[in-house]
Amino acid sequence: MRKELLMTLNTHTPDVERWLSAHGWSPGRDIGERADELVSLRVRGAAEQGSPLTPSAAAVRVIRSYGGLELPYPGGEPKMTLMMDPTIGxxxxxxxxxxxxxxxxxxxxxxxxxTYENGVWLVDGTGRFFYLHHTGGYFLGQNEFEAFANALSGDTLADAEDYFV
Structure with missing residues (x-):
């Protein structure tokens, strides 16, 4: 996907942690009530679209920890950013x-x-990450660090259908 732009990022967790830290994240980060507001806004927006969404504890945990961060992709144009905001879609x-x-x-x-691919990152009840793109659904990883590393590596993502029940 973006391999040519991301050759400088090693996908091991320490490198992902450095990338996150450089953009405002730290272990134990919690945006508190702002996370609840963001979740409520998204729940209302989904209901208005006629398709209710229910946040899992895993999704709320991710929003509390990473919510509000703007994570530019290394080597990318400024528009290549992962906006950690559940209300954007x-x-x-x-x-x-x-x-x-x-x-x-x-x-x-x-x-x-x-912002680059205009895709939505999703979390399921077990904490797995998926990516909704105009070309379909994809699996990003078993947790946030695996998802960040896989997305930033530029490797081809697995189809979500490999995880269908």
Whole structure:
């Protein structure tokens, strides 16, 4: 996907942690009530779209820890940013999120938006990360560090259908 732009990032967790830390994250970070506000806004927005979404504890944990961060991709243009905000999406995304969740047999909730590809990052109830893109759904990783590393590596992502029930 973006391999040519990301050759300088080693995908080992320490490098991902350095990348996150350089953009405002630290272990134990918690945006507190702001996370609750963001979740409530997204829940209301999804309901208005006619496709209710329910946040899992895992999704709320991710929003509390990373919410509000703007994470530019290394070597990318300024527009290549992962916005850690569950309220950013695209028209009709709640329906598509609900459909993907049904196919996976697990609730999904948005936690971020990628500005370059205009895709939504999602977390299921077990903490797995998925990516909703106009070309379909993809698996990002078993947890946030694996998801960050896989997305930044530029490697081809696994199809979400490999995880369908």
């Amino acid at each position: 695209f028209r009709g995304d709640a329906r598509q999120i609900a459909e993907l969740a049904e196919q996976l047999g697990s609730e999904l909730f948005p936690v971020a938006f990628e």
